[in-house]
Amino acid sequence: MATVTFKDASRIYPKATRKAVDQLSLEVGDGELLVLVGPSGCGKTTTLRMLAGLEAVDEGEILIDDRNVVNLPPRSRDIAMVFQNYALYPHMNVAENMGFALKIAKLKKSEIKARVQEAARILDLEDYLQRKPGQLSGGQRQRVAMGRAIVRQPSVFLMDEPLSNLDAKLRVATRSQIAALQRRLGVTTLYVTHDQVEAMTMGDRVAVMKDGLLQQVDVPRALYDSPVNSFVAGFIGSPAMNLIEGTITGDGIMIGSTVVAVPRALHMAAGSGPVTVGLRPEALELAGEGAGISAVVNLVEELGAEAYLYCQLAENAKDAITAAPDVIVRVDPHRVPSSGDKIELRVKEGSMLLFEAESGARITGT
Numbered sequence: 001m002a003t004v005t006f007k008d009a010s011r012i013y014p015k016a017t018r019k020a021v022d023q024l025s026l027e028v029g030d031g032e033l034l035v036l037v038g039p040s041g042c043g044k045t046t047t048l049r050m051l052a053g054l055e056a057v058d059e060g061e062i063l064i065d066d067r068n069v070v071n072l073p074p075r076s077r078d079i080a081m082v083f084q085n086y087a088l089y090p091h092m093n094v095a096e097n098m099g100f101a102l103k104i105a106k107l108k109k110s111e112i113k114a115r116v117q118e119a120a121r122i123l124d125l126e127d128y129l130q131r132k133p134g135q136l137s138g139g140q141r142q143r144v145a146m147g148r149a150i151v152r153q154p155s156v157f158l159m160d161e162p163l164s165n166l167d168a169k170l171r172v173a174t175r176s177q178i179a180a181l182q183r184r185l186g187v188t189t190l191y192v193t194h195d196q197v198e199a200m201t202m203g204d205r206v207a208v209m210k211d212g213l214l215q216q217v218d219v220p221r222a223l224y225d226s227p228v229n230s231f232v233a234g235f236i237g238s239p240a241m242n243l244i245e246g247t248i249t250g251d252g253i254m255i256g257s258t259v260v261a262v263p264r265a266l267h268m269a270a271g272s273g274p275v276t277v278g279l280r281p282e283a284l285e286l287a288g289e290g291a292g293i294s295a296v297v298n299l300v301e302e303l304g305a306e307a308y309l310y311c312q313l314a315e316n317a318k319d320a321i322t323a324a325p326d327v328i329v330r331v332d333p334h335r336v337p338s339s340g341d342k343i344e345l346r347v348k349e350g351s352m353l354l355f356e357a358e359s360g361a362r363i364t365g366t
Contacts, residue, residue, distance in 0.1 A: 002065045002078070002155035002188050004028040004051065009060035011046050020046045022212040023060065031186040033179065034217075035203035037196055038235070043212040044192045048158050051190060052081055064156060080149035081158040084165065086141045088133040088148075094120075095129040098147045112151075119147040122181065139170045146178070150185070157182070157189040163198065175202055197238050200224070208232050230360035233278045233353065239308060239328045242284075245357070246277040253277060253354075256313035256326075258293045260347055266354060266365035274357040281308060281330040283351035286337075292344035295327055297337050307333040314342065 004027070011021040021043040028034045036044040049055040051062055053074035061068050069077050088097050098119060099112040120126045123143045133141055142162055149157055162178070163171045179202045182189050193199055199206045200220040207217040208231075216228045227233035233241045247254040248270045252261045255277060262270070294314035301308040310325040329345060337343055354363040 001030045001186060003030050003063075004156060004188060004190065005061075005063040005066075006047070006051075007061040007063065009047075009050060009062055010058050011043075011050055011055055012058045019212050021050065024212075024214055026207060026214060026217060028188055028190055029204075031188055032204045033182045033189045033191060033202060035191045035193060035199040035206045036209060037193055037199035037206055038209035038215075040194060041211075042209040044194075044209050045160055046212075047209075048081075048160055048190060048192050051077075051156075052079055052158055053077055078155040079158055080152045080154040080156075081160065082142075082145050082149050082162045084161045086133070086145045086165075088141060088144060090133055093130050093132055094125060094136070094144050094147075097133065097144055098151055101148065101152055115151040115153075116147070119150040122150065122184075123147050137170075138166050139174055142166065142174060143177075146181070155188065157187050159189065159191045161193055162191075163193070163195075171198070178202065196236055200236065206236075208235060210235075226362075227278075227353070228362050230276050230278065230355040230362075233355065233362075237280065239281050241353075242277075242279040242281065242327050243355075244277045244279065244313075244326060246275050246354075248272045248275055255293055256295075256315055260293065260352075262352065262354075263350075263365065266352075266363065269365040270354050270363050275363065276355040276357050276360070278353035278355060279327070279347060280351065281328045283348050284327065284329045284345045285348060286329075286331060286335075287344040287346035289344060292346040293327075295343055295345055297339050297341045297343060298325055300336055300339055302333060302336060305333065307331050307336045309337065309343070311343070311345075 006024045006026045008023045008025055010019050010023050012019050024047060036047060038044050046055055050057050057070045062070055064077060095116050099116045102112045120129055123146060125143055125147060128140060163174055166174060175198055203220060205217055206220055206223055208215045210231050216223060216232050223236045230243055234243050244255055249259060252259045295311040296314055297309050297311050299310040309329040309331055311327045311329060313326045316326055356363060
């Protein structure tokens with residue numbers, strides 16, 4: 001097993017106007033599955049490739065078990081990588097694909113066979129060892145790619161969006177299999193994805209990146225409940241947190257044309273003027289007439305166990321057809337208003353978050 005440490009690590013591409021990865025400091029614990037998540041271009045895959053030795057490290061250090069690997073070739077880093085596109089050899093069968101790296105390393109045939117058989121047993125691939133990749137489904141190919149990494153018995157697994165080529169149903173099944181397998185093997189794993197649901201369900205911890213900068217790293221629940229800024233708040237969660245423009249007044253906070261009460265400590269910390277109000281869809285509930293924030297239902301999304309209302313604030317309702325919703329609300333699926341209905345929304349006590357309007361930093365009131 002191993003720990004991985006990034007110390008002020010940066011990658012600067014030639015002629016780029018900013019760093020692809022900017023002074024990243026991050027530690028992955030021994031046996032931990034840490035997920036790097038963020039939008040396209042945020043630097044997460046570059047971070048993975050820097051650790052793998054496929055990208056140069058222009059500043060800082062990367063340590064594997066306290067050994068600086070910045071100047072080591074990829075083969076000397078004791079890592080195994082699982083790629084997005086499987087990267088299987090089409091002319092080799094499953095067993096040959098899984099054992100190829102061991103063959104290159106000149107291990108004995110008996111050792112290669114034993115390792116391949118054990119990995120196939122773990123991944124439920126024993127019946128497919130003689131098949132070619134073209135005879136397998138996408139999920140089976142991904143398991144072969146996982147098997148190829150497992151047989152090497154590395155100190156660190158690197159996974160670069162390994163589920164992005166699978167259909168939605170298979171992604172759900174495979175992500176749970178990968179998480180369970182990683183916990184069983186106990187291998188330190190850095191996993192990259194742009195899918196925040198994947199990140200939240202798989203990671204021991206999740207690191208959120210934006211524009212090459214690490215925004216926050218924490219356990220999934222802490223990211224959801226206590227985001228450090230409005231970017232993390234809006235990125236983590238499905239549907240995303242509602243981020244609404246508001247104005248601090250003497251009585252509370254003005255949202256649309258309604259003043260909503262704010263806890264005293266939070267009100268004092270916010271000062272005065274514009275802020276960004278953060279409300280999860282479940283932080284809002286339907287209220288009686290005149291008892292909450294006025295909104296108009298633009299779209300109803302019924303999902304069986306839950307339902308979501310996509311709404312415009314009443315004063316913005318004239319733009320409802322073309323504008324993105326101001327507010328998304330989770331409601332009882334058995335009491336769902338209709339599209340076009342005017343509703344009142346009440347904020348549940350203790351569920352409101354505030355962020356600075358300009359910087360996006362969280363206002364805590366503590």
